[in-house]
Amino acid sequence: MGKVAFLFPGQGAQYVGMGKEIADEYKSAGKIFDEATEALGFDVREMIFNSDDETLKITENTQPTIVTTSIACMQPLLEKGIKPDFVAGLSLGEYAAHVAAGTVSFKDAVSLVKKRGKYMQEAVPLGVGAMAAIIGLENDDVIECCKEASEIGIVEPANFNCPGQIVVAGETAAVEKAAELCKTKGAKRAMLLPVSAPFHCSLLKPAGEKLAAELEKVSFKDMKIPVVSNVTGDAVTDKSMVKELLIRQVSTSVLWEKCISTMLDKGVNTFVEIGPGKVLSGFVKKIDKNVTVINIENLETLNKALEVLA
Numbered sequence: 162m163g164k165v166a167f168l169f170p171g172q173g174a175q176y177v178g179m180g181k182e183i184a185d186e187y188k189s190a191g192k193i194f195d196e197a198t199e200a201l202g203f204d205v206r207e208m209i210f211n212s213d214d215e216t217l218k219i220t221e222n223t224q225p226t227i228v229t230t231s232i233a234c235m236q237p238l239l240e241k242g243i244k245p246d247f248v249a250g251l252s253l254g255e256y257a258a259h260v261a262a263g264t265v266s267f268k269d270a271v272s273l274v275k276k277r278g279k280y281m282q283e284a285v286p287l288g289v290g291a292m293a294a295i296i297g298l299e300n301d302d303v304i305e306c307c308k309e310a311s312e313i314g315i316v317e318p319a320n321f322n323c324p325g326q327i328v329v330a331g332e333t334a335a336v337e338k339a340a341e342l343c344k345t346k347g348a349k350r351a352m353l354l355p356v357s358a359p360f361h362c363s364l365l366k367p368a369g370e371k372l373a374a375e376l377e378k379v380s381f382k383d384m385k386i387p388v389v390s391n392v393t394g395d396a397v398t399d400k401s402m403v404k405e406l407l408i409r410q411v412s413t414s415v416l417w418e419k420c421i422s423t424m425l426d427k428g429v430n431t432f433v434e435i436g437p438g439k440v441l442s443g444f445v446k447k448i449d450k451n452v453t454v455i456n457i458e459n460l461e462t463l464n465k466a467l468e469v470l471a
Contacts, residue, residue: 163428163430165247165432166245166246166247166248166389166431166432166433167238167245167247167258167435168249168250168251168445169231169254169257170253170254170436170438171253172252172360173356173440175217175227175230177210177213179436179437180233180234180437181209181210182460183457183463187240190234190236191233194206201225201271201272205229208222218357219278219282219357220281221275223253223278224277225275227253227436228256228257228271230436230437230458231254231436232267235457238470243470244386245386247387247388247389247427247429248262248389249388249421251441252320252361253277255390255410256270256274256277257435257436261386262385263385263386264381265403273376276371277372277411282357284367285358288333290331290336290358291330291331291336291337291354292319292329292354292360293328293330293336293351293352294328294350295328295350296348296350296351297325297349297350298348304318305346306343306346307329309339310338313334313335314332314333315363316330316331316338316339317362317414319359319360319361319414322415322417322418322444323417323418323448324447325349325447326444328361330360332364336353336359340353361413362412366412368411370408372407372411373404384400389423390410391406391410391416391420392409392410393406393416394420394422394423417441417444421445425449429452430453431453431454431469431470432455433455433456433457433470434454436457437458438456438458442456
């Protein structure tokens with residue numbers, strides 16, 4: 162087997178009951194939910210296992226609950242001595258990646274992302290911003306359409322997910338205009354996403370500034386595993402760079418396709434998506450269909466993954 166990367170999902174992957182089977186079966190996973198409750202001051206198990214979609218959809222709930230679930234689902238792998246050569250996470254997932262790399266403690270990370278969610282939501286009033294997924298258009302064409310639509314307001318590429326899938330974000334009218342222009346240029350689809358804020362664009366800079374103050378209170382440790390950064394798409398091993406990258410990450414494009422390409426270039430041929438959903442698995446397959454891609458979110462997927470990774 163070549164090298165292994167652990168990938169951690171971002172906002173939007175959440176669902177009621179995520180991680181429950183693994184938490185019930187593995188004490189080490191259950192303990193993560195208890196640590197989250199202690200760090201956040203509310204019953205995280207109750208929120209994730211027994212609340213409803215609307216509660217989990219609130220950004221300051223979504224972010225800590227996804228990170229908690231991801232780190233809990235990773236515990237059985239660590240118990241069995243399975244460690245990654247690289248880690249990466251999409252947007253919010255980068256915090257779980259830093260926990261996995263040992264850069265930051267789980268309790269600090271889960272507290273940080275609750276605040277991050279709150280600041281991101283507060284940065285742009287509801288309805289002012291939007292995001293749209295553009296399917297089937299080249300990167301340069303999407304960038305061009307954003308430039309053109311910028312005449313009526315802010316709109317920027319937010320996520321370069323995989324070939325032919327880019328998300329744009331900004332002020333609602335400008336995002337709608339960019340989507341229209343992309344369709345004219347030949348996009349297969351250009352659809353508005355059901356999100357509460359325009360993530361990863363310059364409108365979110367105020368959230369980054371508030372987050373900076375919180376990051377100053379956290380002590381970052383030397384990384385045991387390289388973390389591939391959303392902002393640069395490169396592997397980071399120097400803890401002194403982490404704060405700045407996490408601040409910039411809030412308001413700049415997520416270079417996910419470049420993150421995966423970096424790991425492929427470094428010899429990764431097995432990608433393990435850990436946490437709710439399998440969106441990232443889909444992206445990886447579109448970037449390189451010859452690699453092994455597995456996801457872990459319940460006992461069935463965990464057992465399959467353990468067979469592959471054994």
